[in-house]
Amino acid sequence: MQDFNPYDMAVQQFELAADKLELSEDMREILRKPKRELIVNFPVRLDNGRIKTMTGYRVQHNVNRGPAKGGIRYSPDVTLDEVKALAMWMTWKCAVVGIPYGGAKGGVICDPKNMTASELERLTRRFTTEISIIIGPHSDIPAPDVNTNSQVMAWMMDTYSMHSGFSVPAVVTGKPLSIGGSEGRNEATATGVLFTTRRAAQRLGMSLKGARVSIQGFGNAGSIAARLFHVEGCKIVAVSDTSGGLYNEEGLDPGAVQRHKLAYGTVATYPDGQSISIADVLTVPCDILIPAATEGVITEHNADTIQARIIAEAANGPTTPEADVILFEKGRLVIPDILANAGGVTVSYFEWVQDLQSIFWGNEEIIARLEVIMNKAFDAVADQADLYHCDMRLGANMLAISRVSEATQVRGIYP
Numbered sequence: 506m507q508d509f510n511p512y513d514m515a516v517q518q519f520e521l522a523a524d525k526l527e528l529s530e531d532m533r534e535i536l537r538k539p540k541r542e543l544i545v546n547f548p549v550r551l552d553n554g555r556i557k558t559m560t561g562y563r564v565q566h567n568v569n570r571g572p573a574k575g576g577i578r579y580s581p582d583v584t585l586d587e588v589k590a591l592a593m594w595m596t597w598k599c600a601v602v603g604i605p606y607g608g609a610k611g612g613v614i615c616d617p618k619n620m621t622a623s624e625l626e627r628l629t630r631r632f633t634t635e636i637s638i639i640i641g642p643h644s645d646i647p648a649p650d651v652n653t654n655s656q657v658m659a660w661m662m663d664t665y666s667m668h669s670g671f672s673v674p675a676v677v678t679g680k681p682l683s684i685g686g687s688e689g690r691n692e693a694t695a696t697g698v699l700f701t702t703r704r705a706a707q708r709l710g711m712s713l714k715g716a717r718v719s720i721q722g723f724g725n726a727g728s729i730a731a732r733l734f735h736v737e738g739c740k741i742v743a744v745s746d747t748s749g750g751l752y753n754e755e756g757l758d759p760g761a762v763q764r765h766k767l768a769y770g771t772v773a774t775y776p777d778g779q780s781i782s783i784a785d786v787l788t789v790p791c792d793i794l795i796p797a798a799t800e801g802v803i804t805e806h807n808a809d810t811i812q813a814r815i816i817a818e819a820a821n822g823p824t825t826p827e828a829d830v831i832l833f834e835k836g837r838l839v840i841p842d843i844l845a846n847a848g849g850v851t852v853s854y855f856e857w858v859q860d861l862q863s864i865f866w867g868n869e870e871i872i873a874r875l876e877v878i879m880n881k882a883f884d885a886v887a888d889q890a891d892l893y894h895c896d897m898r899l900g901a902n903m904l905a906i907s908r909v910s911e912a913t914q915v916r917g918i919y920p
């Protein structure tokens with residue numbers, strides 16, 4: 506893990522698709538680098554009266570297909586290269602599902618688990634102010650990501666609105682319903698993972714009823730995926746969070762595990778299961794593996810031992826290019842991150858459209874529209890992969906990169 510650099514990995518994936526598309530070197534140079542990289546250092550008053558200077562980033566990778574879009578993460582591990590990679594993946598993600606956005610990402614180096622709510626609020630308000638020179642409802646629209654949630658989005662929306670003198674709900678997505686959030690947004694990432702997994706299972710002639718599912722990560726994507734896949738009839742055999750993993754071949758009750766996490770802070774100590782390591786969650790006997798934590802966890806060192814038939818990437822960047830080669834050779838079907846987890850940004854797009862029009866849709870309409878978009882994108886990617894005899898990641902990247910390069914080409918180079 507020490508040498509792992511997410512941006513190098515994102516560029517490596519990009520070059521593979523660019524080679525296959527025979528993209529010109531001029532176009533590669535445009536698409537390889539982010540358009541803007543903003544680094545902010547800013548003071549935050551802690552509850553004990555001390556002041557801590559924090560570092561944060563907002564990177565806009567590409568805006569040729571529309572305003573920049575992407576989440577904000579809070580973590581001690583945030584780096585500029587990580588944010589650059591995540592911004593690039595957002596560009597391809599929006600293109601692959603055909604929503605009119607470019608890609609962005611932001612992050613603050615901090616340890617949210619050891620901060621109070623009022624410290625997090627002050628951090629969020631000051632960070633929003635610092636990046637307000639590049640965000641806006643028509644330029645760059647943040648959303649939740651690792652360790653951020655609808656409350657953080659509410660503080661961001663309020664801060665931006667205070668500076669504007671009026672409410673600007675469309676400046677962020679993933680807000681609470683009471684201030685212009687959308688039905689279905691909280692469950693959107695996991696719902697998209699379910700829709701694409703259903704489609705993949707259909708292609709393989711595999712039933713989801715009774716299928717064994719292992720999930721790494723129990724945040725917004727992982728915990729809700731556990732619930733939705735359980736309702737679908739799957740058996741959730743393993744879960745994990747940052748404290749450890751849990752395995753039960755008979756299947757876990759996701760609701761009970763969730764309640765345990767709320768009460769004790771982790772899933773790892775849940776009594777009705779066997780304690781395993783976070784890494785072991787990837788390699789336990791299962792039919793569907795859902796990495797829903799962080800980047801670079803499936804590598805050439807463990808790809809060979811993964812037993813799942815389908816790997817649905819709820820996390821961004823969980824699989825390295827070296828691991829992709831091994832998984833493809835072994836006949837594993839990887840639904841790549843930019844497709845599998847695109848339900849989140851797709852419902853973010855619905856939220857933004859609703860905010861701009863001040864007309865709100867019901868949950869049924871959201872889910873129906875999401876399913877149409879996810880299925881269409883899945884089929885396009887699967888067909889592309891079949892046509893080029895490649896894995897779905899390469900297929901998805903080829904589709905996405907060709908769409909972004911076409912938009913760049915047709916807009917022309919200014920001046």
Ligand code: GLU
Pocket residue numbers: 574575576577646647648649650651678821846847849850851853
């Ligand atoms: N953070 C999510 C992602 O990685 C959602 C981004 C958004 O809704 O803008 O796709």
